[in-house]
Amino acid sequence: xxxxxxxxxxxxxxxxxxxxxxxxxxxxxxxxxxxxxxxxxxxxxxxxxxxxxxxxxxxxxxxxxxxxxxxxxxxxxxxxxxxxxxxxxxxxxxxxxxxxxxxxxxxxxxxxxxxxxxxxxxxxxxxxxxxxxxxxxxxxxxxxxxxxxxxxxxxxxxxxxxxxxxxxxxxxxxxxxxxxxxxxxxxxxxxxxxxxxxxxxxxxxxxxxxxxxxxxxxxxxxxx
Ligand code: CA
Numbered sequence: 001x002x003x004x005x006x007x008x009x010x011x012x013x014x015x016x017x018x019x020x021x022x023x024x025x026x027x028x029x030x031x032x033x034x035x036x037x038x039x040x041x042x043x044x045x046x047x048x049x050x051x052x053x054x055x056x057x058x059x060x061x062x063x064x065x066x067x068x069x070x071x072x073x074x075x076x077x078x079x080x081x082x083x084x085x086x087x088x089x090x091x092x093x094x095x096x097x098x099x100x101x102x103x104x105x106x107x108x109x110x111x112x113x114x115x116x117x118x119x120x121x122x123x124x125x126x127x128x129x130x131x132x133x134x135x136x137x138x139x140x141x142x143x144x145x146x147x148x149x150x151x152x153x154x155x156x157x158x159x160x161x162x163x164x165x166x167x168x169x170x171x172x173x174x175x176x177x178x179x180x181x182x183x184x185x186x187x188x189x190x191x192x193x194x195x196x197x198x199x200x201x202x203x204x205x206x207x208x209x210x211x212x213x214x215x216x217x218x219x220x221x222x223x224x
Pocket of ligand 1: 009010055
């Protein structure tokens with residue numbers, strides 16, 4: 001499968017050169033020449049990696065990254081013309097995976113792209129997401145728009161079950177089986193109680209609507 005790269009770069013000559021090299025390496029490439037268009041395209045979610053210039057018209061690269069990170073964990077490599085420590089630090093702080101200073105050798109860019117795609121592979125195995133919510137399974141960590149949410153073990157397990165079946169309606173019985181175990185003795189309304197806890201901590205606290213009730217059937221997690 002060809003990996004798709006979005007290149008957000010206003011220097012058209014440089015963009016064309018990078019595009020050519022990336023295509024030669026077998027990547028699919030799409031270009032955007034300003035921050036606003038770039039952010040729109042990035043949000044479409046159909047890219048495996050984004051190359052993002054910092055100095056861009058309309059929206060700066062930093063701003064594009066900041067907005068993108070509200071709901072996407074796609075790997076981002078910043079392209080910076082200035083060899084400034086500040087750019088690097090704030091780029092990595094705002095969620096860039098890596099940066100490269102212009103002018104760069106294409107081989108170095110390719111190496112960084114490969115590394116970022118590899119890291120994404122290992123990261124994806126451990127993280128689940130819906131809309132602005134990201135669960136890092138191994139780290140037992142849940143964030144919404146980057147803000148951490150404290151969950152109890154049961155809440156976490158229930159949320160994980162919903163996320164692993166994102167978009168699919170799960171019955172109370174199947175949630176009881178998978179989260180509480182087959183030998184659970186008690187009321188099926190435990191599920192409802194914990195769904196309420198999750199809604200309070202997630203949906204209500206962050207003004208989102210992720211957990212939906214399907215009357216007479218059960219629950220489903222999906223974007224609004
Ligand atoms: Ca630029």
